[in-house]
Amino acid sequence: xxxxxxxxxxxxxxxxxxxxxxxxxxxxxxxxxxxxxxxxxxxxxxxxxxxxxxxxxxxxxxxxxxxxxxxxxxxxxxxxxxxxxxxxxxxxxxxxxxxxxxxx
Amino acid sequence: xxxxxxxxxxxxxxxxxxxxxxxxxxxxxxxxxxxxxxxxxxxxxxxxxxxxxxxxxxxxxxxxxxxxxxxxxxxxxxxxxxxxxxxxxxxxxxxxxxxxxxxxxxxxxxxxxxxxxxxxxxxxxxxxxxxxxxxxxxxxxxxxxxxxxxxxxxxxxxxxxxxxxxxxx
Numbered sequence: 001x002x003x004x005x006x007x008x009x010x011x012x013x014x015x016x017x018x019x020x021x022x023x024x025x026x027x028x029x030x031x032x033x034x035x036x037x038x039x040x041x042x043x044x045x046x047x048x049x050x051x052x053x054x055x056x057x058x059x060x061x062x063x064x065x066x067x068x069x070x071x072x073x074x075x076x077x078x079x080x081x082x083x084x085x086x087x088x089x090x091x092x093x094x095x096x097x098x099x100x101x102x103x104x
Numbered sequence: 105x106x107x108x109x110x111x112x113x114x115x116x117x118x119x120x121x122x123x124x125x126x127x128x129x130x131x132x133x134x135x136x137x138x139x140x141x142x143x144x145x146x147x148x149x150x151x152x153x154x155x156x157x158x159x160x161x162x163x164x165x166x167x168x169x170x171x172x173x174x175x176x177x178x179x180x181x182x183x184x185x186x187x188x189x190x191x192x193x194x195x196x197x198x199x200x201x202x203x204x205x206x207x208x209x210x211x212x213x214x215x216x217x218x219x220x221x222x223x224x225x226x227x228x229x230x231x232x233x234x235x236x237x238x239x240x241x242x243x244x245x246x247x248x249x250x251x252x253x254x255x256x257x258x259x260x261x262x263x264x265x266x267x268x269x270x271x272x273x
Contacts, residue, residue, distance in 0.1 A: 023233040024107050048237065051237065052232070055236075088270075088271035088272050089272055090117050090118045091118045093118065096269055097119065100225065100250075
């Protein structure tokens with residue numbers, strides 16, 4: 001398919017996700033607890049988009065490769081090395097904001 | 105726009121109903137945010153019966169990679185619109201997370217404060233996508249916001265006046 005409103009259904013059914021380094025794609029996949037390989041195309045992307053993918057890789061949440069090394073990565077990958085991605089905590093933001101505006 | 109809207113709605117997800125009414129401001133060229141916001145508010149109204157919100161569109165101040173000179177003109181145009189809107193709404197709190205649309209709104213809120221019309225607290229939350237560098241909006245508003253929140257420790261080191269609460273979206 002070309003475009004869907006939501007990939008949520010496909011994500012739930014997937015065992016492995018291979019994606020570009022877009023933040024939305026990465027985070028949505030990780031939040032559903034699916035193993036993720038990020039394919040980085042250094043020629044297309046500007047540095048800003050790479051920041052999150054690099055950090056997620058440093059933290060052990062994703063594997064990464066480029067277009068030419070994808071096959072090799074798929075053959076030699078060990079998904080058990082991936083660390084679980086904990087969800088963000090908007091409740092911490094709420095607590096902070098309550099203090100700031102004086103709603104304690 | 106898009107990812108920014110999703111992030112800001114997550115930020116709002118744990119706020120109490122004291123944060124009411126909520127006035128959402130987004131670019132007139134943004135086709136998707138309205139649906140996301142309505143969906144969020146509809147879910148919210150199931151828990152909080154007296155939920156109030158409004159939707160407000162302003163001209164987009166800058167397209168991605170728009171040239172410097174034309175950006176100045178379009179930003180000024182957005183600022184005029186934002187000034188009128190902010191004057192009408194007179195917010196107590198301005199919460200934003202980085203799209204170009206937020207700069208004119210924050211500038212308007214600052215101006216209203218300086219002129220003694222209404223002093224708003226300006227809270228900026230940098231996107232979770234920003235790990236090592238700030239967005240252009242962030243670089244500007246770091247100096248003009250009351251609270252500047254980052255979601256990765258590297259940014260807290262580079263921008264010591266920022267607040268770091270961990271990942272909050």
